[in-house]
Amino acid sequence: MSKTITIDPVTRIEGHSKITIQLNDQGQVDEARFHVTQFRGFEKFTEGRPYYEMPGITARICGICPISHLLASAKACDDLLGVRIPAAADRARRILHMGQTVQSHALSFFHLSAPDILLGMDADPAKRHVLGLAQAHPEIAKEGIWLRMFGQQVIEWLAGRRIHPAWVVPGGVATPLTAEVRDKILEGIPRAIEITQRALELWHGVLGEFKEEVATFGNFPTHFLSLTAPDGGLDLYDGNLRLRDAQRGIVADQLDPTAYDEHIGEAVEPWSYLKMPFYRPQGYPEGIYRVGPLARLNNADHCGTELADKELAEFRKLSANGGAVLSSFHYHYARLIEILYCLETARELLNHPDCLDTNVRAVAQPSRREGVGVAEAPRGTLIHHYRINDGGQIAWANLIIATGHNNMAMNRGITQAAKKFVHGDRIEEGALNRVEAVIRCYDPCLSCSTHALGQMTLRLQLLDSNGNVLDEKARA
């Protein structure tokens, strides 16, 4: 008799979800499904709002990466206005984005995943969280908290507050950088780099203990999608779309991101509020691809900063044949490398001779009816697309959120891990945690992706072939 196992809620992720694992008649794992259970409706309810409210409203999609939404939204508005923002505004937005990426990656690594990596996948679930980490490894927990705080402070110093600041506006930013803020950020960067380097050492030290996880946590060939700079380098704020395959061969390059719609379609599955984006030339579901830190490092030719490039060379060695790094377990590693890149890049931008230039805002009226803004959010490519009416009110919106792109890969990844770790109708706690940990690799932001945000939750259910629930696993 076939069965389904449910994990609900999936914990230590940023959103509402559950997982069901379908067993076949022989009691082996057939398929696992990642259900996103929240829906909010931003694409519709923003209708009628003035376009310039969009950055403020859409930032409320996500409190973890509000800056990414602010930026993608402001870029879509820049496009509606038909303006090119001043160079100093471009740099200011980039520095802000670096702060956001550092805090978000630090949260993912230290607060959400380090408990698995440092305390162990089979550790007592009652202690397997950031406060438990603080007891077992106080120094690491302190450093992780400090690093996230620094990223948040960069945002606060530049934009006035940590969460949902109003500093990014269509046409640029509201106020120029001050020398005081520049110096404060520059002062913190060396410590932030040290902490990141220590986390990398730690990572290299424990990686050997996770051979099974590396082999089965979403380890399969897919394409990889991200923005890259015109020279092929890593870029989190701007650039053009690039797609590489599992061998690291370039499938498509320098695609205009405002024409995303020609390359990316979204499919709907009846069991999740999260849609399944796919690469149109290959159709659904063959057109599976991944986004985010792993995809960006597979795609980029270089980071363009010293320490990050050194680490990138190590990252490349993970694939023996010069192909892409395929295991989603290495999202964690890629995230740490990107933190280095962000800190080094922020330092460069802050040392730019025109850093304090006061020309930071272009003023204009809408000149187009349609605008697209694309940025690399911490979790991957983020697309905001608006149409407005004569009065400048939103008539239609489409949002494709980073986590959404990874939806197919997350489903395939948990199926792979479930096949390895779940046997018969008994669910071991550690097995359940591993299936969830696959999801944590992608650091999904589900509030974002369904234009919703939810509980970090997951349910494991064992169903028979008629869909009847035979067993449910919930940690008490």
Added chain:
Amino acid sequence: MNSPPEKARIATIWLDGCSGCHMSFLDIDHRLLEIADRIELVYGPLVDHKEFPENVDVTIVEGAITNEEDEHKIRLVRERTKLLVALGDCAVTGNVPSLRNSFSVDSLYSRAYIENAAEQPAIPKEDIPPLLDRTRPLHEVVSVDLHVPGCPPHPDHIFSVLGDLLDGHIPHLGTIVRFG
């Protein structure tokens, strides 16, 4: 020797919000380690418990009530919690999530899953909770002991509110907090 004081059982939940209120809670930074000795986190997005426990001293709720699961959850939480705190504008007033209330549920679904879908357009219905007809703030569904507005509330305010609750009294927030 004195036995260590019993830790307060604290839960946090996240309904229809953006996680910003939870993030603002984390923004108390190192003070997190200070309070770690005084509290036990018995449920919430940062810990691994799957079942909302009994006898919770304080539950901090982020977000409004938008789907059947939220409604079910908040009633359960209310039953099992001594002090229920609505944290942030979404929980207090409905805020941005309630912008959807001027549109029909069908039109919200249609935009996302029919109009803006290239393959298999259809409204998802299997194994996921349907939206309620409108988004509601907490106090419309359950009784709330303390409202802390802000989008999100400032971390210093969250820290002082939590401190007061741990000391056993409900703070008078007066003018120290504000909406937005």
